Amino acid sequence: MRNRELDYCPACGEDGTPNTLDHYLPKDIFPEFSVTLVNLFPMCDICQGAKGVKINDDEGNRFFIHPYFDDFIEQQVLVLDIHEPFNAPTSIELYPHPDIDRELQKLISRHITELEIPARYNRYFKSNYLRLLRLVGKIRRKGLNVREQLENFRDMALEKSINSWGYIFYDGVLRNENLMEYLSNDVLPMV
Numbered sequence: 001m002r003n004r005e006l007d008y009c010p011a012c013g014e015d016g017t018p019n020t021l022d023h024y025l026p027k028d029i030f031p032e033f034s035v036t037l038v039n040l041f042p043m044c045d046i047c048q049g050a051k052g053v054k055i056n057d058d059e060g061n062r063f064f065i066h067p068y069f070d071d072f073i074e075q076q077v078l079v080l081d082i083h084e085p086f087n088a089p090t091s092i093e094l095y096p097h098p099d100i101d102r103e104l105q106k107l108i109s110r111h112i113t114e115l116e117i118p119a120r121y122n123r124y125f126k127s128n129y130l131r132l133l134r135l136v137g138k139i140r141r142k143g144l145n146v147r148e149q150l151e152n153f154r155d156m157a158l159e160k161s162i163n164s165w166g167y168i169f170y171d172g173v174l175r176n177e178n179l180m181e182y183l184s185n186d187v188l189p190m191v
Contacts, residue, residue, distance in 0.1 A: 009044035010067045011051070012117050013078075013163045014124070018042035024066055026053035041067045050115045063114045065107060072100060076162045077108050080125070080172025086182040087133075087189045092125055094118050094168075124165050132173065136183045146184045150174055 009018050022043035027034035043051070056062050065073060076097050083091040094112065096105035112118060139149045150170055157166030173179060 006042055008160055008164050009047055010041060011043045011047040011064070011111075012115055012120070013161065013165050013168065014044060014046075014120065015160075015165065016044060018044050020045065020048055022048050022051065024064070025055065029053060029055070038068050046120065047115050054114060057110065061110065062107065063110045065111045070104075070107075072104055073163060075100070076168070076171065078112070078163065078168050079175075080121075080168050082125075082129075082172055082176055082179055084178070086179050086186075089129060092122065092172075094121050121165060121168075125169065128166075128169055132169075132183075133188055137188050140184075140188075147174070147180060150180075150183075 007017055008015050011022070020043060021040045023030075023034060024039050024041065025033050030039075033039040051064065054063050065077075067073065077100065078094055079097050081093040081095075082089050083093075094117070096108040098105075100108065136146055136150075139146050150173060154167060154170035154174060157164055157170055161167065173183070
């Protein structure tokens with residue numbers, strides 16, 4: 001944690017250096033695990049505040065993904081769907097990747113709900129979508145292939161993590177053929 005090499009939050013995927021080590025099992029409830037290394041992991045302040053000391057729901061289902069024990073997080077866990085109108089999208093969906101086991105999808109849904117990730121990602125999406133429209137305009141003016149350039153951006157985001165917000169954003173753009181058709185061929189708004 002001291003060398004600050006991690007540049008995104010492992011709990012939510014948002015860019016930035018996590019400022020704290022969170023106790024997966026709260027230290028006040030489980031003091032015996034308070035200094036156990038597998039109970040400590042980097043987390044951004046926003047996630048830590050939202051997580052608090054919560055562990056399970058009323059049925060005993062855990063709320064949160066564990067960054068060391070849940071190895072499914074080595075694959076993309078969230079999918080972004082962007083809905084029309086593409087000149088100014090008013091609706092997006094962020095949900096568990098359909099290739100992940102159904103029970104793990106439920107865990108992912110609880111995790112993102114408890115950490116308030118959809119609302120936070122929506123703000124991220126809005127600013128990045130405007131940036132995308134400007135960027136695609138420049139790509140087209142230079143005569144470059146829009147899909148290839150966006151694949152390059154997605155690949156750069158993958159260098160950070162397959163679950164970084166940047167990767168999820170570009171993956172959502174590239175998977176949406178109607179959006180790609182719009183970006184490649186339609187008149188873009190002046191933003």
